[in-house]
Amino acid sequence: TKWVYGFGGGSADGDASMKNLLGGKGANLAEMSSLGLPVPPGFTITTEACVHYYSNGQSYPADLADQVKAGLAAVEGVVGKTFGDPTNPLLVSVRSGARASMPGMMDTVLNLGLNDETVEGLAALSGDRRFAFDSYRRFITMYSNVVLGLSHDDFEEVLDDHKDRLGLTVDTELAAEDWEKVVADYKAVVEDRLGRPFPQDPHDQLWGAIGAVFASWMNERAKFYRRMHDIPESWGTAVNVQSMVFGNMGETSATGVAFTRNPSTGEARLYGEFLINAQGEDVVAGIRTPQSLTRAGREEMGETAPSMEEAMPEVFAQFVDVVGTLERHYRDMQDIEFTVEQGRLWMLQTRNGKRTAKAALKIAVEMAADGVISRDEAVLRVDPSALDQLLHPTLDPDAPRTVVAHGLPASPGAATGKIVFDADEAERLNQLGDAVILVRDETSPEDIHGMHAARGIVTARGGMTSHAAVVARGMGRPCVSGAGEIRIDEKAGTFTVRGRTFKAGDVITIDGSKGEVMEGAVKMIEPELTGDFQTLMAWADGARRLKVRANAETPLDAKTARGFGAEGIGLCRTEHMFFDDERISAVREMILADDEAGRRAALAKIAPFQKADFVELFTIMAGLPVTVRLLDPPLHEFIPHSEAEIDALAAGSGLDAAKLKRRANELHETNPMLGHRGCRLGVAYPEIYEMQVRAILEAALEVKRASGRAPTPEIMHPLVAKGAEMKYLRELTDRTAEAVFEAAGDRVDYLVGTMIELPRAAIRADDLAEHAAFFSFGTNDLTQTTFGISRDDSGRFLQAYLDKGIFEHDPFVRLDQDGVGDLIRIATERGRKVRADVKLGICGEHGGDPSSIAFCEAAGLDYVSCSPYRVPIARLAAAQAAL
Ligand code: ADP
Numbered sequence: 108t109k110w111v112y113g114f115g116g117g118s119a120d121g122d123a124s125m126k127n128l129l130g131g132k133g134a135n136l137a138e139m140s141s142l143g144l145p146v147p148p149g150f151t152i153t154t155e156a157c158v159h160y161y162s163n164g165q166s167y168p169a170d171l172a173d174q175v176k177a178g179l180a181a182v183e184g185v186v187g188k189t190f191g192d193p194t195n196p197l198l199v200s201v202r203s204g205a206r207a208s209m210p211g212m213m214d215t216v217l218n219l220g221l222n223d224e225t226v227e228g229l230a231a232l233s234g235d236r237r238f239a240f241d242s243y244r245r246f247i248t249m250y251s252n253v254v255l256g257l258s259h260d261d262f263e264e265v266l267d268d269h270k271d272r273l274g275l276t277v278d279t280e281l282a283a284e285d286w287e288k289v290v291a292d293y294k295a296v297v298e299d300r301l302g303r304p305f306p307q308d309p310h311d312q313l314w315g316a317i318g319a320v321f322a323s324w325m326n327e328r329a330k331f332y333r334r335m336h337d338i339p340e341s342w343g344t345a346v347n348v349q350s351m352v353f354g355n356m357g358e359t360s361a362t363g364v365a366f367t368r369n370p371s372t373g374e375a376r377l378y379g380e381f382l383i384n385a386q387g388e389d390v391v392a393g394i395r396t397p398q399s400l401t402r403a404g405r406e407e408m409g410e411t412a413p414s415m416e417e418a419m420p421e422v423f424a425q426f427v428d429v430v431g432t433l434e435r436h437y438r439d440m441q442d443i444e445f446t447v448e449q450g451r452l453w454m455l456q457t458r459n460g461k462r463t464a465k466a467a468l469k470i471a472v473e474m475a476a477d478g479v480i481s482r483d484e485a486v487l488r489v490d491p492s493a494l495d496q497l498l499h500p501t502l503d504p505d506a507p508r509t510v511v512a513h514g515l516p517a518s519p520g521a522a523t524g525k526i527v528f529d530a531d532e533a534e535r536l537n538q539l540g541d542a543v544i545l546v547r548d549e550t551s552p553e554d555i556h557g558m559h560a561a562r563g564i565v566t567a568r569g570g571m572t573s574h575a576a577v578v579a580r581g582m583g584r585p586c587v588s589g590a591g592e593i594r595i596d597e598k599a600g601t602f603t604v605r606g607r608t609f610k611a612g613d614v615i616t617i618d619g620s621k622g623e624v625m626e627g628a629v630k631m632i633e634p635e636l637t638g639d640f641q642t643l644m645a646w647a648d649g650a651r652r653l654k655v656r657a658n659a660e661t662p663l664d665a666k667t668a669r670g671f672g673a674e675g676i677g678l679c680r681t682e683h684m685f686f687d688d689e690r691i692s693a694v695r696e697m698i699l700a701d702d703e704a705g706r707r708a709a710l711a712k713i714a715p716f717q718k719a720d721f722v723e724l725f726t727i728m729a730g731l732p733v734t735v736r737l738l739d740p741p742l743h744e745f746i747p748h749s750e751a752e753i754d755a756l757a758a759g760s761g762l763d764a765a766k767l768k769r770r771a772n773e774l775h776e777t778n779p780m781l782g783h784r785g786c787r788l789g790v791a792y793p794e795i796y797e798m799q800v801r802a803i804l805e806a807a808l809e810v811k812r813a814s815g816r817a818p819t820p821e822i823m824h825p826l827v828a829k830g831a832e833m834k835y836l837r838e839l840t841d842r843t844a845e846a847v848f849e850a851a852g853d854r855v856d857y858l859v860g861t862m863i864e865l866p867r868a869a870i871r872a873d874d875l876a877e878h879a880a881f882f883s884f885g886t887n888d889l890t891q892t893t894f895g896i897s898r899d900d901s902g903r904f905l906q907a908y909l910d911k912g913i914f915e916h917d918p919f920v921r922l923d924q925d926g927v928g929d930l931i932r933i934a935t936e937r938g939r940k941v942r943a944d945v946k947l948g949i950c951g952e953h954g955g956d957p958s959s960i961a962f963c964e965a966a967g968l969d970y971v972s973c974s975p976y977r978v979p980i981a982r983l984a985a986a987q988a989a990l
């Protein structure tokens with residue numbers, strides 16, 4: 108097997124299409140090499156080697172060592188240096204690189220190959236002792252941290268002591284002999300902590316680093332990131348070994364990060380940051396605040412230090428050329444890492460850049476408008492779930508506010524929450540239902556779970572490409588980075604800014620689009636969805652087959668849904684219309700009634716509410732289909748439990764309290780989820796469903812008279828299991844309808860159908876289709892009844908199933924396509940056999956989940972129905988599924 112793929116010197120063994128084998132970084136390094144761009148030569152150890160490593164008790168393939176040796180020899184040939192040679196040493200970086208980019212999730216080691224001898228060679232070759240020992244101390248820190256498991260802090264302390272002793276504040280002020288002393292102390296730290304010296308043999312170093320990259324695939328933050336982004340553990344990571352170039356060789360050297368377009372706004376302008384005389388992670392880690400790449404960027408940010416465009420105009424011109432080539436070649440916005448070594452440009456990475464939803468829309472629409480990509484491609488470019496960012500409120504521009512600090516607009520959006528300083532605390536409070544803003548000096552990959560749990564993030568240090576900024580944009584969390592006036596005192600649990608002190612728990616608001624931190628809560632407004640959003644959604648609507656409806660019962664939800672482009676209501680839950688005080692007592696009265704007469708008396712109180720609600724809903728939906736589900740009450744939610752509640756109900760209704768109590772006890776169910784609910788209620792007490800059918804159809808007739816446009820009600824019976832049940836309910840519905848039409852002297856079209864929520868209903872869908880004109884797959888309940896898992900209680904054990912890999916996903920979030928999916932396929936097939944035009948939809952939470960929507964497209968359903976705020980997501984996902 109070929110485990111090692113070389114690149115550099117104008118050619119490569121691999122190319123960009125081989126991401127699965129070479130990882131994203133390796134595949135793109137190979138591609139850039141073949142394009143003739145300046146890439147330091149190196150080689151990639153494949154993801155297959157990593158998979159082999161984990162499936163063979165963490166051991167390497169037998170022939171890997173020989174292939175690595177050959178790969179190294181090839182690099183030595185191109186560079187003209189030799190690994191471990193004391194006079195002319197080749198140094199390398201060891202970089203991880205999975206198929207999907209996992210920024211900052213795994214660790215990179217730079218300057219590998221340095222030891223007490225080769226550092227002298229590097230000093231002699233470069234004529235710069237300071238540079239050589241600066242590189243060596245960086246290597247010892249990184250290697251000790253990543254490979255040997257020591258803490259950065261140990262080394263920071265040593266360095267701080269030296270700086271104090273020398274009276275210096277900035278690293279670049281240390282001289283060669285200072286760094287030599289630091290290196291000696293660093294080595295002593297390693298020996299002290301580990302009881303053995305820092306490894307001096309470059310080959311030992313190399314294999315240590317390769318092993319550490321493989322090991323990092325299983326570290327906690329990588330696991331968390333994979334879970335969040337649905338990346339399978341089975342993919343493994345590649346390892347890239349690449350000859351070093353140095354951005355820390357003085358004032359004509361630099362390192363930087365660039366985006367070919369602005370990743371926050373999508374604006375088509377080169378965007379990025381760089382640091383002169385610096386290496387690798389200095390930019391990303393936010394240790395020094397970097398400078399803008401372009402003059403325009405510098406002026407916008409009000410920086411005084413020169414931009415790359417001004418400081419090194421010739422290399423900059425070459426760089427602009429190269430990034431233009433890359434964007435044209437990949438036909439997408441690129442996120443690029445580069446280094447300038449003594450005036451010479453080197454490309455270290457390119458990938459399709461992460462971006463906000465706003466930027467994604469703008470870039471896709473503009474690239475399609477420019478003919479770079481097709482409209483279909485544009486539709487496929489935008490992640491439907493990311494649209495969520497745009498659908499939520501932003502700050503009301505007219506609302507009063509007190510800005511307490513300014514930082515960089517690192518990730519757009521607004522958020523209000525309580526201040527927390529610690530990622531674990533953020534997670535804890537979020538679980539308790541608190542909105543929190545994570546405030547930190549800077550973030551690191553250890554903070555990811557806290558960033559995820561927070562509504563927004565503020566950092567005191569770091570630029571637009573700092574860890575916090577990149578991760579926040581990827582997650583869609585608003586972020587203000589580099590708010591330098593903020594002084595955090597973590598121990599005290601406070602931060603101070605301009606003489607004011609804020610405590611943990613105090614509420615602040617941040618505006619990540621402006622880089623502002625404000626005191627208290629600031630009023631928010633609904634977003635306006637215009638421009639690029641409308642354009643792309645129109646393209647998506649043209650491409651999709653599935654219809655998209657919303658689950659809505661209130662007028663507000665219905666209006667929101669229509670605003671977002673819903674093509675009807677797929678689920679109106681009538682019991683949700685009864686949750687206010689006045690109505691709930693009428694419903695309680697009805698449920699607790701002893702006999703039919705008592706029920707009818709209570710129903711007579713409910714009927715006018717019902718009818719008025721439907722009139723409003725049908726009016727808003729103006730002729731679009733509205734699926735009304737008849738009462739499916741979780742009875743226990745409606746039964747009064749306390750003495751006080753029963754007494755109040757008795758007083759309000761004039762019923763006898765003692766009788767009510769007895770009745771409430773009678774109605775108590777051991778297992779309400781499988782109890783007297785759904786259509787079982789309509790079968791036992793037909794007068795309830797009769798009242799509802801009457802209210803629906805009378806409302807429809809009224810709206811028809813008033814507007815001249817007849818609504819299309821779809822009357823849905825919940826939790827049906829048997830054909831005979833469906834027959835009974837259909838006849839009840841039709842009989843009631845005829846009575847209504849006769850009394851009114853007018854008719855409307857309506858459909859009678861059912862939810863499919865029970866395995867039996869799915870399997871016997873042919874029986875149901877005899878009497879049902881439509882099926883709506885209620886996948887929340889269908890998932891519960893298929894697995895026999897209660898959604899409300901699954902939280903206790905689901906995590907264990909996810910951790911052990913028994914479930915890949917929470918089946919209540921992502922449809923279980925094998926099991927529940929099979930039931931849907933069976934029901935679809937059997938239902939259509941009996942009734943070819945049976946209308947098919949899905950109305951569980953899954954109706955708004957892109958992967959489940961793709962399933963619905965493949966299964967040939969007619970529509971999906973989801974919560975109003977997910978309607979645009981579903982429209983886009985449906986289009987992508989169809990393309
Ligand atoms: P990540 O995936 O976390 O971005 P990388 O492997 O890209 O990690 O490495 C981080 C940084 O290290 C790069 O952006 C680059 O600046 C620096 N780096 C990596 N390899 C080299 C190299 N061969 N020469 C110089 N710098 C390098």
Ligand code: MG
Pocket residue numbers: 444456
């Ligand atoms: Mg990188």
Ligand code: MG
Pocket residue numbers: 739825864885888
């Ligand atoms: Mg249900």
